[in-house]
Amino acid sequence: MVLATWFSIARAGAYEDFFAALERDDARTVTALLQRGFDPNSRNPEGQVAFFLALRQPAPAVAEALWAHPQLQVDAVNGVGETPLMMAALRGQVGWMRRLLERGARVHQEGWSPIHYAATGPEPQAVELLLDRGAPVDARSPNGTTPLMMAARYGSERSVALLLQRGADRRLRNQRDLDAADFAREAGREALARQLAAPTGR
Incomplete structure (x- = not known):
């Protein structure tokens, strides 16, 4: 039970970190999270897809990091x-x-x-x-x-x-x-x- 709770908190923290990094165009943090298994097609709380947001910001460095991921859904x-x-x-x-x-x-x-x-x-x-x-x-x-x-x-x-x-x-x-x-x-x-x-x- 304790282990499951820890993983849940870790996932929530990664989610928040990912979208905060996207907003400031922090490709290093985004890349690290992707390498740890974070979904490049994740949506923010408003339902916006990460790559869509990177183009809208614009956040060009994060867009490139997402683009390099083989599972990105265009x-x-x-x-x-x-x-x-x-x-x-x-x-x-x-x-x-x-x-x-x-x-x-x-x-x-x-x-x-x-x-x-x-x-x-x-x-x-x-x-x-x-x-x-x-x-x-x-x-x-x-x-x-x-x-x-x-x-x-x-x-x-x-x-x-x-x-x-x-x-x-x-x-x-x-x-x-x-x-x-x-x-x-x-x-x-x-x-x-x-x-x-x-x-x-x-």
């Missing part, structure tokens, strides 16, 4: 279905996106998908990479929102232009009956809204 999802690829796309971390895709991360999933996150973020290259790998240009979220809508409100105007060049349909509307021009208008991007609302001949 498509591990958090409580709302987000993957590390989605966070890398949102942050514009194109290098990490390439590495994740090369290791087998899914380029697309139904519902909110990596291309939505890339379009929301600052880096058009993230959008381009996913499109080049086969992500659908008009992917629909659960409420019908498209990557073009997300880019129009939150992302780079270069991402908007890229999506249009790749065939994104500016006429699509989501469940709120909003199109990409409406999304731009809600963000106060009036010039972009006028561009998106202009007749296309399609």
Whole structure:
């Protein structure tokens, strides 16, 4: 009984130490815990996967330590279905996106998908990479929102232009009956809204 209690306390301490080390980008502590058998796919109390958190922080040294672990699950999802690829796309971390895709991360999933996150973020290259790998240009979220809508409100105007060049349909509307021009208008991007609302001949 005493031995079991000691192991329980040790596991709890390792858990706390692991996520504290992740927050301060302490790769040495994280590596030591992994070598002692700590699960690289552990989730924090909010259900966030460790590698997802390392990309979000960002904690680049810890991300590398986790990446080196053979049991790392590149498509591990958090409580709302987000993957590390989605966070890398949102942050514009194109290098990490390439590495994740090369290791087998899914380029697309139904519902909110990596291309939505890339379009929301600052880096058009993230959008381009996913499109080049086969992500659908008009992917629909659960409420019908498209990557073009997300880019129009939150992302780079270069991402908007890229999506249009790749065939994104500016006429699509989501469940709120909003199109990409409406999304731009809600963000106060009036010039972009006028561009998106202009007749296309399609």
